[in-house]
Amino acid sequence: MQDQLTLYGQSFTSRLLLGTARYDSPSLLSGAICAANPAMLTVSLRRQLSGSKDSGQAFWNLLRQTQRTILPNTAGCLSAGEAVKTACMARELFQTNLVKLEVIGDEVSLQPDPFGVVEAANKLVKLGFQVLPYCTEDWVLCSRLMDAGCEVLMPWAAPIGTGQGPRNPRGLRELRERAPKIPLIVDAGIRPSFSSLPGDGMGIRRRIAKHSSIASS
Amino acid sequence: MSVLVNGRMHDLPEPPTLAALLVALAPPLPFAVACNGEFVQRGTYEDCRIDRGDRIDIVHPTAGG
Numbered sequence: 001m002q003d004q005l006t007l008y009g010q011s012f013t014s015r016l017l018l019g020t021a022r023y024d025s026p027s028l029l030s031g032a033i034c035a036a037n038p039a040m041l042t043v044s045l046r047r048q049l050s051g052s053k054d055s056g057q058a059f060w061n062l063l064r065q066t067q068r069t070i071l072p073n074t075a076g077c078l079s080a081g082e083a084v085k086t087a088c089m090a091r092e093l094f095q096t097n098l099v100k101l102e103v104i105g106d107e108v109s110l111q112p113d114p115f116g117v118v119e120a121a122n123k124l125v126k127l128g129f130q131v132l133p134y135c136t137e138d139w140v141l142c143s144r145l146m147d148a149g150c151e152v153l154m155p156w157a158a159p160i161g162t163g164q165g166p167r168n169p170r171g172l173r174e175l176r177e178r179a180p181k182i183p184l185i186v187d188a189g190i191r192p193s194f195s196s197l198p199g200d201g202m203g204i205r206r207r208i209a210k211h212s213s214i215a216s217s
Numbered sequence: 218m219s220v221l222v223n224g225r226m227h228d229l230p231e232p233p234t235l236a237a238l239l240v241a242l243a244p245p246l247p248f249a250v251a252c253n254g255e256f257v258q259r260g261t262y263e264d265c266r267i268d269r270g271d272r273i274d275i276v277h278p279t280a281g282g
Binding site for chain 2: 043
């Protein structure tokens, strides 16, 4: 496996993507970024008019100071149209064509909506976005996303927040075998314990941190 | 006459444009805007006329995974 990860022509020495949510303080997040040295930071958008203006500005300043590649997501979107709108707003805010596309189909498991995510990916690629779709390991879904122009896939290991580790390691392995060149970023449900992860021979590097995704290519 | 901003009712400004609404609301920077589910590009707020019942989304960067 090569040490360098290339996503949409951009090369990274790290294969780790670090989420920015659920840190107790900005300083803890800042420390985690320094310690993890991730390829990208994932961020989100929220609707707000009033409240703590300082906290939003502090987060924005922290992002700028880290000088990391930012990967905005479309978290919370339940339809393709909503995801496209959110991606467009994120592109203007963060000045990047990269987007982690999330269209949720089930509010209990937060499982991706395969129909919505393909519809949104088709539209976003035509709008010039570099789409990293959050998906499952389902081969037909993944092949439709590649047909849409996605050059990276983000299959889940298990439902978000469960920490179960890969529910379907065989499916992930087959996805790796059938699409050997596309970067796969295993996202969600990653088991926190490094030593207890299954998947030897899956071709997926096992490197774990809190709120993270890992890439294989 | 009012519009729905992030799910809450607000008075429609004069002139009834997105630019005037944003001046009145003064959301913290940075932000991006959508009107009735469609993204509105910065620089076009003056041209974006709004009407009673329109749904405006104003979003800001936040932590996420």
